[in-house]
Amino acid sequence: MVSIDIVYNPFKVETLIKENGRLMDIEGSKMPCKPGVRLQEWVDNLFDELDKTCNSQSYEINFHGLEADYRDVEEAAVAAREKGYDIRLQWQGQAIAPIDERLDQVMQIFSEVRQDARFEKWLNNSEVEKKIESAFDSDFDVYVVATMSSGKSTLINAMLGNNLLPALNEATTATIARIFDNDAMCGKGFNGRRLGSSGDVLDERRHVTLETLVEWNGKKDTARIDIEGDIVGVRQRENVRLVITDTPGPNNSQDQDHKLVTYRAIEDGTRRPLILYILNATQLGINDDKLLLEEIASLIKKGGKQARDRFVFVVNKMDVFDPEKGEHIEAVLGRVRKYLQELGIEEPRVYPVSANLARMLRVRDVGGALTRNDRGELNKLEDLFNEEPCMDMTQYMPVSEKVRRGVNDRGLSDLLIKSGMPTLEAVVDDYIDRYALPIRVERAYEAFLAIIAQLQAEMALDEALAEASHNVAQLEKDVAALKEKAEQGFGTQAYRDELEASIDTMEGETINALHKVRSEGESALRKIGKEFSGEASIKAAGRKLEASVKQLEEIYEMIVVKYEEVFKKSQEVTKNRLEQDYKAHVESVFSDVAGINFGVMEGIKNSLQAFDLKLRISKEDIATRDIEVGRSKVSVSTWYKPWTWGKTKTVIDYEQEEYVDLGEYWENHSPEITESWSGVFEAAGQHVKEGRRILIERMLEFMSREFDVRFGKLFADIEAKVADKGKLDRELAMLREHKQALDAIRDRLDKVLDV
DSSP: OEEEEEEEETTTTEEEEEETTEEOOTTTSSOSOOTTOOHHHHGGGHHHHHHHHHOOSEEEEEEESOHHHHHHHHHHHHHHHHTTOEEEEEEOOTTOOOHHHHHHHHHHHHHHHHHOGGGHHHHOOHHHHHHHHHHHOOEEEEEEEEOTTSOHHHHHHHHHTSOOSOOOSSOOOOSEEEEEEOGGGTTSOOEEEEEOTTSOEEEEESSOOHHHHHHHHTOTTOOEEEEEEOOTTSOOOSSOEEEEEEOOOTTSOSOHHHHHHHHHHHHOTTTOOEEEEEEETTSTTOSSOHHHHHHHHHHHHHHHHHHHHHEEEEEEOGGGOOGGGTOOHHHHHHHHHHHHHHTTOOSOOEEEOOHHHHHHHHHHHTTOOOOHHHHHHHHHHHHHHHHOGGGOGGGGOOOOHHHHHHHHTTOOOHHHHHTSHHHHHHHHHHHIIIIIHHHHHHHHHHHHHHHHHHHHHHHHHHHHHHHHTTSHHHHHHHHHHHHHHHHTTTTHHHHHHHHHHTTTOOOHHHHHHHHHHHHHHHHHHHHHHHTOOSEEOHHHHHHHHHHHHHHHHHHHHHHHHHHHHHHHHHHHHHHHHHHHHHHHHHHHHHHTOOSSOHHHHHHHHHHHHTSOOOOOOOTTTSOGGGGGTTHHHHHTOOOOOGGGOOEEEEOTTOOEEEEEEHHHHHHHHHHHHHHHHHHHHHHHHHHHHHHHHHHHHHHHHIIIIIHHHHHHHHHHHHHHHHHOHHHHHHHHHHHHHHHHHHHHHHHHHHHHHOO
C-alpha cells in the first residue's frame, strides 16, 4: 500500500504530494494538480493519475487542508473504490481555523496596506487594482432559473420569509429582480428601486410590498427591480453579501436582453455564480427547457467538480404528492434523475423541497398575514409532513454530515426542516465556503505578491546602482550608452510595425473557438430541419412552425452568449500575448548590449518589463450589440408566411383537402434562415477582431506615447542617483525598510493562510 500525503492550500492554490515520504515533482510529472489549478478541477482524476505515476491501486492517504476540500477527495475515493481501488483516507485538518475568520484577518491586513502611504506607489497598478477589486467585492451571486409554473417566486419568498414576489400561474417575471441581503434590515421590511434599460432610477421606495412589485412589474419601461432586505434563509456573514437574481427563465420573457441574463449566468466561467435550477416534478419535459439543460450538461462535463456543485437541481412542489394515494417520493425523484440523465447530466444532484410549506411557516412565525387559502393549505401540509415519515425531504438530499449538522444547530422547527428549504439554503452556504471565499482570499494574496514584485524590481536596480557606484566613471559611461540606444528608438519601430501587421490575425485558439460555436449553431439548424418531413394539416404545420421559431430563438440566445464568452477569452489571450511580446522585446533590446554592468542592466530591464501596460477593455470600448447584427432577421423574422402554407391534393373520395409539405417548406425557406445566421456568425468574428484591434491599438499608443516618457523618467532617476550617491543611499535604505515591512506583512498573511 502506497503512502500518500496531500497538502492543498485553496488560498494560494498550491498542492504538495508526498509518495512514501518523498516529495513528488508535480510540475515535472503528468499529475494534473499543477500550481494555480484548483482541487475541484483535478480531484475526479486523482486516483487514476496516481495509478499512472505510482503504478498502484492501493493507497493510504493523509489529506492536509480544509474540510470542504477533504470531502471532495473523499467523494473521489468512493468513486475510485467502485472501480477496484483500495483506499484508506484520513483528514489531518481538524485544528484549521474557519475560512470566515481567515477572510476577516486577510481583509484587515489588506486594509492596513491600502491605507499605508508607503505602498501607494505600487498599489496604483491596473492589474493590482483588478485583483483588489475582486478581493473586496463581497457580492456573491445566486441565480434562480426555472421555466413557468415551477414555483420559482414561491421559493425565493420562502428564503425571504416574506410574501414579496408575485407568485401567479402566468409568466410573472417580466423583469429581472435582484435581491441584496442586508442583515441589518431584519424585521424592517424591504427597500426597492425600479430601473430603466439604461440603469436610470425610475422610482425608489422604502418598505416595498407585493403590491408595489406587481405595479412596477406591469410598467413597460421597467427593466430591473433592485430590492434590499434580510434574506432570512442564509447565514449572516461579515464579508459576503448574497445577491439573489430572479431571472425571467429561458421562455418566460418578452425582452430578449432579459432572456440573455439567464444564459450569461449559466455560461459565466469567470465569476461562476451558483445556479438554482427549479424543476416542477409534475411537469417534466413540457416546459421547453431541453436545450438549456443540455447546455448545462455540456458545461458540467467540461468543468469538473466545481461545475457539478455550481448547478443545483431543486425539485419543487413535492407537497402535491400524497403517499396515501400511492405517490412515492423516491419514484418521483427517480423520474427526475432519469429525465436529467437523458439530457446528458450524469449523476445529477437533486434536492426536493416544499417551498410553499417553508414560505407559510416563516411568514406565520414573524407574524405575517396568511390568506384564507394559505391557512387551509398550511393545515393540510402540517398533517401530511408530520404524519408521513417519507415526506421529510432532507432524507433524500445528497449533502454532507457537516451540512446536516449546520441545519440541526440552527434551532429551527422540525416541520420547517422537513420542507427541505433550510438544507437547500445550507447548500448555498456550503458553496460560498468552498469556492467564493477562497477565491477572494487568493485574489488578495495575488495582489499583495504583485506589490512585492514591483518593489523588488525597483530595489534590485538601486542595489545594482549602489554596487556599481564604486566606479562612477564606468557607471556613467554605461548609463550614457543605454541612453544613446534609447534615443535611437530601442528598435521599437520594428516592434510597432509588427504589432500593426498582426491586428487582423487572430490567435489559433480564438479561431478554433469561433468555428466551434458556429459549428454548434449550424448543427442545431440542421437538426431542426430534419424534423420537417412528411405532410401536415395547416393547424399542425402552424404548431410545428411556432415551436421551431421558439427553438430557433433559444438557440440564437445561447449562441450570442457563447460568442460573448469567446470574446472575453480572446481578450485574455490577446492581452497575455501582448504582455509576453513586450517583455520579449525588452529582453531583445538588452541582448546585444555588451560591456554594461550586468546588475544595472538587469535592474533596468526588469523595471521596463514591470511597466503597467493597462491592457484592459471596458464595456464602453466596444458594445456587445455589434454581435447582434443578424438579430432582427432571426427573432422577428418573416421567414415563414402562413398564407403560403396551403396546397391542394386529391384524395380518394375526390374532395379537396389543404395540407403542407413540411420537407418542401423547409427546403424553400431554410436558405433565408441560413443566410440570417451566417450574418450572426460573421458579425461575431468581426466583434472579436474589433476587441483585439482595440487592445493592440492601446499597446501601440503605449509604445508611441508612454514608453518613451516612462523610459525617460526612469533614466532621469538613474542619472540623479548616479550623480548623488547620498540620494541613492537614502532611497535604497527607504526601499529596504519598505521591503522589510512588506515581508513582515507577508509573514502575517502566510500564517493566516497556512493549512
